[in-house]
Amino acid sequence: MTTGRDSQIARLVAFCVAAVAGAAFPAFAGTAIVEGSDLVVSADAGETYTINSAVGNYARLVKRGDGEVKLTAATSAFAGTVLIEKGTLSITDLGALGESSPVTVASGSTFCLRTPNSTGVFNTHKLTISGDGVDGKGAIRYLPPNGGRLDDSLLGAIELADDATIECDYRWGVNGAVTLNGHTLRRISSDASSGQWMLNGATVSGPGTVKVENGQIVFQGNVDSSANVAYVVTNSSIVSLWETKRSIPSSFEFFAGTRIVAGSGTNHISGPVQLSNHAGATKDGYVTFEVSAPRVLCLDGPVAGDERMAYNTANNGSLFLNGDVSVRKWVYVNSGTHVAMTSTASRVYQSGFGVNGGGSAWIGGGNTLFSRVVAGSDDNKQGAFRQTGGVIGVMRDSTAGGNATSVGHWAMSGGEAYMSNDVHVAKSAGSFGSFVQSGGLFKLDGGNLYAGNAGSAVFHVCGGTNDTRVSQGGQSVRFHVGEGGGFSDVTVSGEGTLLATETLRFGGEGVVSTNVFNVKDGATVKATRLFKHEKAAAGCFVNVSADGGTLMPTFGYDWTDSSPDAADYSKRRPDHFVIWKKGLVIDTSESTGNNPSSSFYSSLRPGTALSRSLCLRRESMRHESIAVLRVSCLWMQQAGARVPTQNTISTPRSTLRSLSPLAVATTAPTQRLTWRAPTAPLAMNARSRSRTMLGWAANW
Numbered sequence: 001m002t003t004g005r006d007s008q009i010a011r012l013v014a015f016c017v018a019a020v021a022g023a024a025f026p027a028f029a030g031t032a033i034v035e036g037s038d039l040v041v042s043a044d045a046g047e048t049y050t051i052n053s054a055v056g057n058y059a060r061l062v063k064r065g066d067g068e069v070k071l072t073a074a075t076s077a078f079a080g081t082v083l084i085e086k087g088t089l090s091i092t093d094l095g096a097l098g099e100s101s102p103v104t105v106a107s108g109s110t111f112c113l114r115t116p117n118s119t120g121v122f123n124t125h126k127l128t129i130s131g132d133g134v135d136g137k138g139a140i141r142y143l144p145p146n147g148g149r150l151d152d153s154l155l156g157a158i159e160l161a162d163d164a165t166i167e168c169d170y171r172w173g174v175n176g177a178v179t180l181n182g183h184t185l186r187r188i189s190s191d192a193s194s195g196q197w198m199l200n201g202a203t204v205s206g207p208g209t210v211k212v213e214n215g216q217i218v219f220q221g222n223v224d225s226s227a228n229v230a231y232v233v234t235n236s237s238i239v240s241l242w243e244t245k246r247s248i249p250s251s252f253e254f255f256a257g258t259r260i261v262a263g264s265g266t267n268h269i270s271g272p273v274q275l276s277n278h279a280g281a282t283k284d285g286y287v288t289f290e291v292s293a294p295r296v297l298c299l300d301g302p303v304a305g306d307e308r309m310a311y312n313t314a315n316n317g318s319l320f321l322n323g324d325v326s327v328r329k330w331v332y333v334n335s336g337t338h339v340a341m342t343s344t345a346s347r348v349y350q351s352g353f354g355v356n357g358g359g360s361a362w363i364g365g366g367n368t369l370f371s372r373v374v375a376g377s378d379d380n381k382q383g384a385f386r387q388t389g390g391v392i393g394v395m396r397d398s399t400a401g402g403n404a405t406s407v408g409h410w411a412m413s414g415g416e417a418y419m420s421n422d423v424h425v426a427k428s429a430g431s432f433g434s435f436v437q438s439g440g441l442f443k444l445d446g447g448n449l450y451a452g453n454a455g456s457a458v459f460h461v462c463g464g465t466n467d468t469r470v471s472q473g474g475q476s477v478r479f480h481v482g483e484g485g486g487f488s489d490v491t492v493s494g495e496g497t498l499l500a501t502e503t504l505r506f507g508g509e510g511v512v513s514t515n516v517f518n519v520k521d522g523a524t525v526k527a528t529r530l531f532k533h534e535k536a537a538a539g540c541f542v543n544v545s546a547d548g549g550t551l552m553p554t555f556g557y558d559w560t561d562s563s564p565d566a567a568d569y570s571k572r573r574p575d576h577f578v579i580w581k582k583g584l585v586i587d588t589s590e591s592t593g594n595n596p597s598s599s600f601y602s603s604l605r606p607g608t609a610l611s612r613s614l615c616l617r618r619e620s621m622r623h624e625s626i627a628v629l630r631v632s633c634l635w636m637q638q639a640g641a642r643v644p645t646q647n648t649i650s651t652p653r654s655t656l657r658s659l660s661p662l663a664v665a666t667t668a669p670t671q672r673l674t675w676r677a678p679t680a681p682l683a684m685n686a687r688s689r690s691r692t693m694l695g696w697a698a699n700w
Contacts, residue, residue, distance in 0.1 A: 043067030107131030138167030173198025180208020256285025291317025355383030376408025401433025426455030454484030495522030519549030548582030
């Protein structure tokens with residue numbers, strides 16, 4: 001080791017040699033002087049002083065001066081402490097400071113590891129740091145000469161004596177304790193996208209803040225980060241989670257542009273998550289959650305976003321939002337990611353919730369308020385929204401299948417959904433939308449329901465209750481089927497299933513569409529009116545099919561909403577009305593016109609034609625497979641009082657063809673009219689199957 005006197009002699013010799021050779025005088029970068037039991041090394045500003053010999057047995061190694069001192073040799077003799085008072089102390093060998101010497105980095109100075117690609121680590125040394133380092137580039141820097149390696153456990157313990165900064169242009173990590181002591185640790189990079197700072201099974205204790213200003217921070221393995229630690233992530237930085245063994249109770253604030261990546265296993269953040277935008281920002285950004293299949297990310301704590309924020313999800317994995325949510329800007333679910341909200345938490349999405357690009361969203365519990373829900377809104381993209389439990393409310397219009405070539409699915413098997421505005425299934429030409437309800441309550445309290453605005457729609461209610469009535473006796477058109485063109489299939493099936501609406505109308509003005517309406521297998525359809533748009537274009541087709549279901553007219557007058565003598569009366573009737581072998585029940589128990597003067601009531605009185613009330617076409621009625629047709633709960637007036645009675649009429653198959661025998665052929669008051677087909681089996685022939693165009697409906 002060079003002493004102060006040796007350094008002076010070396011300077012003199014070099015001076016003489018240079019003078020004899022006529023060369024320029026060399027600049028001597030620094031000194032190494034023994035002061036008592038300390039070795040004090042120094043370098044001038046802008047200069048590097050390299051010491052190639054091993055550090056000896058000193059109590060302390062002290063770095064002074066604004067320049068850089070570089071230690072290149074390993075030592076086994078040094079077991080003291082290291083104090084970097086000014087400038088930069090660099091090591092090119094991981095053993096240059098002994099086995100476990102603690103290192104203290106004062107404010108404005110830097111400890112730099114310039115170690116080459118090797119298998120060694122520096123994690124037996126505790127580092128105590130302060131300040132932003134030389135030129136603000138970090139109190140700790142890692143600058144491997146060969147471009148870096150996977151040094152996930154490069155350092156052990158780091159303790160803050162004041163606010164401090166570390167630089168991470170390459171991948172390096174900490175596997176010991178990070179103690180903040182109430183201070184802020186900044187993680188920076190010279191390049192915004194470079195470097196991975198690894199918390200590799202580390203323990204991070206507060207109080208304090210870790211601020212990631214660019215680059216990436218990685219939680220890997222059994223990271224233990226206390227609840228009083230706050231992570232703030234800005235400038236399009238990245239937070240990665242890899243096989244975190246325990247939930248992270250710390251708080252996180254993600255600014256616009258941040259990406260949260262669940263790279264492996266199941267990962268939990270139980271602390272609060274805040275979604276924020278940068279001060280003065282004039283354009284909305286996104287916080288992006290990227291969860292690659294089969295990985296899982298669970299946000300178990302509350303999630304909140306400011307007025308200009310949303311978040312996005314991607315890459316086929318699963319994101320569980322298990323805590324309360326309050327987000328003020330759009331939320332998008334994309335690229336196959338599955339977002340699940342199954343806890344009993346409360347959630348508020350104040351702008352909207354969009355599911356696209358193969359993504360799906362699942363509501364399984366709690367109370368969730370949406371501004372709107374859109375499943376499959378972008379061209380050539382599809383999305384799915386599913387509810388199995390909980391209660392949701394939607395304030396504005398919602399869509400399954402929005403733009404042209406988009407595909408949207410809405411499925412409901414449980415819970416309650418309350419809609420306050422229009423609901424569209426297949427909104428635009430070329431789109432496809434499906435709504436499938438197998439349980440729960442779907443309630444439209446305002447607006448209208450559109451199945452097939454212009455695209456192709458499948459609307460199946462095979463369980464639960466689907467109620468689009470704004471008022472019990474309302475007569476407005478609430479359920480629009482095939483209004484803008486395309487193909488629409490509306491099927492209501494299953495014992496106990498109920499679809500209730502005000503007016504149900506097929507087709508639209510000047511529009512060609514194909515519409516199929518099925519009620520079967522014990523399901524019930526309640527409607528004040530049911531008819532085809534009288535101004536639909538030629539070629540608009542409406543087929544009503546019944547196979548064991550119940551129709552309940554809830555308005556006391558014709559379903560066509562028109563006088564039977566009006567010119568458009570025949571135009572409002574469906575093109576085909578097919579009753580299959582399980583029959584049809586017509587229940588008037590909730591009709592508002594159960595009095596002798598009402599049109600609906602009168603049309604069911606003895607001697608009148610049933611076709612007038614049910615908007616049936618005599619020539620379109622198909623009956624080859626009819627087993628039973630019943631009119632139930634019809635109240636008749638008798639001596640000033642309504643008296644229910646019952647009568648059953650059996651009619652041979654041949655008399656069905658004209659529909660005129662569909663009148664009650666008795667003068668006695670009637671509550672239930674049952675029409676039974678002959679006891680011999682009736683086969684559907686090929687001709688009638690072709691004419692009805694619904695030979696396959698019996699299999700649905």
